[in-house]
Structure formats: structure tokens, C-alpha cells
Amino acid sequence: MFVTPYLFRAAVAACLLSAGTSTFAQVQFNLGGVVSYSAAVRAQDIDRGDLDGDGDIDLVSASRGDGKIAAYFNDGFGGFGPQVMLDSSAVEVLDVDVLDLDGDGDNDIVYAIFQNGRITWLINDGAGNFSAPAVLVQNSFTGACSAICVADLDHDQDLDLIAIQYPGTGVYSFYLQGPPGTFTYPGNTIYSVQGGQSVAAGDLDGDGWDDVVGGGSNGLTYRPNTGTLFVNPLSLAQSFGAATNIVDVVLSDLGNDGDLDVIAASAGSGGIYAYSNDGLGHMDSGSLLASMAGISGLTLGDVNGDGMEDLVATSSTTHTIEWFAALGGTFDDIGIVIANDAFGAQAVCVADFTGDGVSDVAAASDADDDVAWYKQLPLQQWSPAHLLTAPAGNITDAIAADLDGDGLEDAVLLL
Numbered sequence: 434m435f436v437t438p439y440l441f442r443a444a445v446a447a448c449l450l451s452a453g454t455s456t457f458a459q460v461q462f463n464l465g466g467v468v469s470y471s472a473a474v475r476a477q478d479i480d481r482g483d484l485d486g487d488g489d490i491d492l493v494s495a496s497r498g499d500g501k502i503a504a505y506f507n508d509g510f511g512g513f514g515p516q517v518m519l520d521s522s523a524v525e526v527l528d529v530d531v532l533d534l535d536g537d538g539d540n541d542i543v544y545a546i547f548q549n550g551r552i553t554w555l556i557n558d559g560a561g562n563f564s565a566p567a568v569l570v571q572n573s574f575t576g577a578c579s580a581i582c583v584a585d586l587d588h589d590q591d592l593d594l595i596a597i598q599y600p601g602t603g604v605y606s607f608y609l610q611g612p613p614g615t616f617t618y619p620g621n622t623i624y625s626v627q628g629g630q631s632v633a634a635g636d637l638d639g640d641g642w643d644d645v646v647g648g649g650s651n652g653l654t655y656r657p658n659t660g661t662l663f664v665n666p667l668s669l670a671q672s673f674g675a676a677t678n679i680v681d682v683v684l685s686d687l688g689n690d691g692d693l694d695v696i697a698a699s700a701g702s703g704g705i706y707a708y709s710n711d712g713l714g715h716m717d718s719g720s721l722l723a724s725m726a727g728i729s730g731l732t733l734g735d736v737n738g739d740g741m742e743d744l745v746a747t748s749s750t751t752h753t754i755e756w757f758a759a760l761g762g763t764f765d766d767i768g769i770v771i772a773n774d775a776f777g778a779q780a781v782c783v784a785d786f787t788g789d790g791v792s793d794v795a796a797a798s799d800a801d802d803d804v805a806w807y808k809q810l811p812l813q814q815w816s817p818a819h820l821l822t823a824p825a826g827n828i829t830d831a832i833a834a835d836l837d838g839d840g841l842e843d844a845v846l847l848l
Contacts, residue, residue: 471516473804473822474498476797478780482531482540485561490784492821493519493531493542494797494804500524502544503804505821506561511787511808513821519555520566524548528580534592535613543569545578545596552581552596554614569594569616570608584634584643587662596620597629597647605632605647605656607663623663624670627651628678635684635693638714646695648679653697657714674708674719677701681731685742688762696722698731698746705731705746705757705764723757723766726750734783736792736809745771745794747778754781754796754807771807771815776800 475498484491489509495502502520505513525548534541539559545552551571556564570578579599583592586607594608594616606620628650634643642658656663656670678701687694687707695708695716704724708716727750733742741759746768748755752775755768772778777800786793786806794815795806805818 471822472496472499472802473501473503473516473797474802475799476779476802476804476822477527477799478529479782479795479797479804480529480531481782481784481795484531484540484557486539486559489788490786491561492782492795492804492806493529494822495523495526495529495544496797496802497525497527497547498802500526502526502529502542502555504561504563505804507786509788511793511806511819513806513819516822519563520553522566523553525577527578530581530583532583532592534583536591537613543581543583543594545581547577547579547599550578550598552578552594556614567614569614570596570620579630580632582632582634586634586643586658588642588660594620595623595632595634595645597626597632597649599629599649605629605645607645609662621663624654624656626654630678630680631682631697633682633684637684637693637710639692639712644714646682646684648682648697650678650701652677653679653682653695653708655695655714655716671714671716673716674706675702676704676706676719680729683731683733685733696731696744698728700728704728705744707763722764723768725755725768729778730780732781732783734792734794736783736794737813738791745781745783747775747781747796749777749779749799752776752778752798752800754778754794756794769813772796772818774818775803775805
């Protein structure tokens with residue numbers, strides 16, 4: 434019989450481990466205590482931030498199969514506690530973001546639900562205790578909400594929402610925030626793009642107002658914000674580049690020339706593409722930074738501590754997480770493989786989870802229902818996956834041993 438091993442880094446030495454989505458197997462170790470690990474079915478997105486005000490970086494996952502928004506609290510040394518379910522009704526959730534939406538100094542959670550076009554948030558009391566789900570925007574799309582981002586679009590010192598619809602003609606809409614947590618409804622159209630999947634905001638033309646870039650099945654579109662809440666003619670919107678099926682888009686100053694450029698993950702063209710900005714919001718035709726079949730997610734972060742933002746990407750078909758180091762104006766076109774067993778990898782984030790001053794990564798994987806993090810080791814090596822969720826399937830055996838030399842017993846599960 435073929436068995437698959439899974440490594441769990443112990444936060445305590447007794448674990449209650451999931452043997453599927455609704456049944457559990459208990460594994461008892463020597464040090465006492467119980468931790469509950471359950472699956473994140475079709476894990477779709479992940480984000481990080483300090484949720485409980487203790488100065489370390491916690492994680493939040495969104496899993497579309499079980500409609501779950503869940504938090505994982507860090508002890509400051511990479512010992513994550515049990516999965517804390519915050520919402521179990523977010524069926525087909527695609528996007529989750531950790532940010533201070535209401536401006537009270539702590540991180541809230543905002544997420545987009547594909548199924549019903551709903552944007553929902555969880556309000557943080559500052560100690561990691563969250564409110565019941567509160568709907569910010571509901572059924573404003575004729576399709577479904579696939580991605581969101583935030584920016585102060587009207588210069589009133591609070592964050593507004595930008596959202597995109599998928600499938601069909603993706604309508605980029607924005608919602609202005611009034612009193613904390615209240616938004617204009619319905620939203621105002623920014624632009625339309627076919628099959629929208631990603632959106633980002635930043636000042637691309639140097640006028641002090643955040644503009645919007647979105648990606649969809651037909652490519653990329655840029656819409657300038659002239660300070661008039663996008664009442665400027667739709668004809669000002671610009672489509673650019675030849676890459677298709679844009680699944681993620683980020684903004685970064687590639688040329689160190691003081692303006693933001695566009696970096697896109699193109700599943701249709703199989704790679705990461707860069708579009709240089711002339712400082713006035715005019716992007717060039719683009720260049721291939723790196724090929725990556727099945728690319729599904731993209732993020733920025735200083736992985737090697739050299740002060741430059743690197744790229745980290747996921748592939749849902751090769752099941753890899755790869756790091757592309759910044760080289761000052763461009764990126765290494767050969768990625769360093771962080772993991773090659775993140776089956777159906779969808780999203781990744783970068784943070785120092787252990788407090789040692791070195792960046793680690795965490796990822797959400799759709800095919801194996803996993804949320805996991807990977808510690809960066811010396812010489813650009815990476816640890817095996819530290820699973821924060823139990824794999825779906827039947828646990829046939831479990832072995833306890835200190836595998837990483839931290840003095841804590843870890844669990845190896847056999848499926």
C-alpha cells in the first residue's frame with residue numbers, strides 16, 4: 434500500500450488531527466494539551482498580518498470548498514496554534530486580505546465571495562477577537578466577485594474598495610467608505626474587462642491619485658484616476674500587453690526611477706511579464722521575466738534581505754512555489770524552488786514567521802486542501818512544509834519525533 438507522509442510542526446505535543454472534512458483521528462504525545470487541525474477544502478488564498486497585537490505575524494486562509502475563513506495564530510517562533518474558524522458560510526470565496534479597514538490601528542479581514550458577488554469583513558477588536566461576518570457589499574454584480582483591493586481613491590484618509598467581476602464582462606467597481614465599514618452602494622463602474630481575475634491600485638501617472646490596473650482573460654487594462662472619482666471618459670482606459678488570462682497583478686518600481694511598473698502573472702501565456710511605466714501611466718508592450726507553466730499566484734517580498742522586493746509565484750499544475758530574486762531593475766529568470774509538492778498551489782505570501790529576521794513563505798493549495806508555511810534555511814534552502822491544516826483523507830498511522838531539532842515533538846501522518 435502506498436502511503437503519503439505529512440509533517441506537522443508541533444506547537445504543543447498533543448494533536449487532534451483531521452482524517453477528512455468531518456471525521457477526526459486523535460494522536461496523543463507526551464507533553465499534554467490538545468490542538469485541533471482541520472482541513473481547508475480547496476484552499477484558495479492566504480494573507481498575513483499581526484491579528485492579536487502581539488508583534489508577530491499570523492495567517493488567514495480562504496478555502497472555497499468548505500466556505501471557510503480561518504485564522505492561525507503564531508507564537509512568534511513559527512509555532513502556529515489550531516485553526517480558528519471565523520466564517521463557515523463563505524462558499525466559493527476566492528480572495529482574502531488582512532488590513533486595517535476601519536482605521537482603528539488593528540488588522541481586520543476582508544474577503545470576496547465568488548458565488549454571490551458579496552464582499553464581507555470581520556472586525557478585529559485588537560486582540561484577535563473578530564466580529565460575526567458583516568456584509569460590506571452584496572450582489573452588486575451580475576456575475577460574481579473574484580478579486581478585491583483597497584486604496585484611498587478620494588483622498589479622504591480612509592480606504593475604499595475596488596472589486597472585479599468574473600465570469601463574463603468583468604466590471605471594475607469602486608465603493609467609497611463613509612463611516613467606518615459603510616460603503617456606497619451600488620458601486621461605480623471603473624472599466625469593463627473580459628473575465629476579470631485580478632486588480633491592483635497605485636499612482637502610476639504621478640499625479641498623487643491612485644489609479645487602477647486589472648487583469649482578465651483578454652489581458653491588462655489601466656484606468657487613471659484624475660481625482661474626479663473616475664467620471665473621466667472611459668476612453669482614457671488603456672489596454673496594454675499581449676499576455677492573456679491574467680491571474681494576478683502587482684505593482685513595483687522595477688527601474689528604480691520613482692514610478693510604479695506593472696508585473697503580471699499570465700496563465701494564458703505561461704509566465705511572469707513586466708510592463709515598464711514611463712511615469713505618466715503609459716506602459717510598454719511588456720517583456721517576459723520568467724516562464725512558469727500553470728502560474729496561479731504572484732506576490733512581492735524581500736526574501737533574501739537585500740532590501741529589494743523579490744517575486745514569489747505559485748503553479749497549480751507543476752505544484753511548485755518559486756522565488757525569483759530581484760537583480761536591480763529586473764529579476765532572475767530562473768526561479769529557486771521553495772516547494773514542489775504544493776498540489777494545486779494557488780496563492781503565497783512572504784513574512785518572517787519565526788522572528789529571526791529572515792523571510793519565510795506560506796501558501797494555500799487547492800488540490801490537497803493545505804495551508805502550509807516553509808522556513809527559509811541557510812544557503813537558500815527551505816524546510817519541508819509545516820502544515821497548518823490536516824490533509825483530507827484517511828490517516829493510517831502517526832509517528833512522533835523531533836524532526837527539526839527545536840525540542841518539540843512533531844507529527845508525521847501516514848495517509
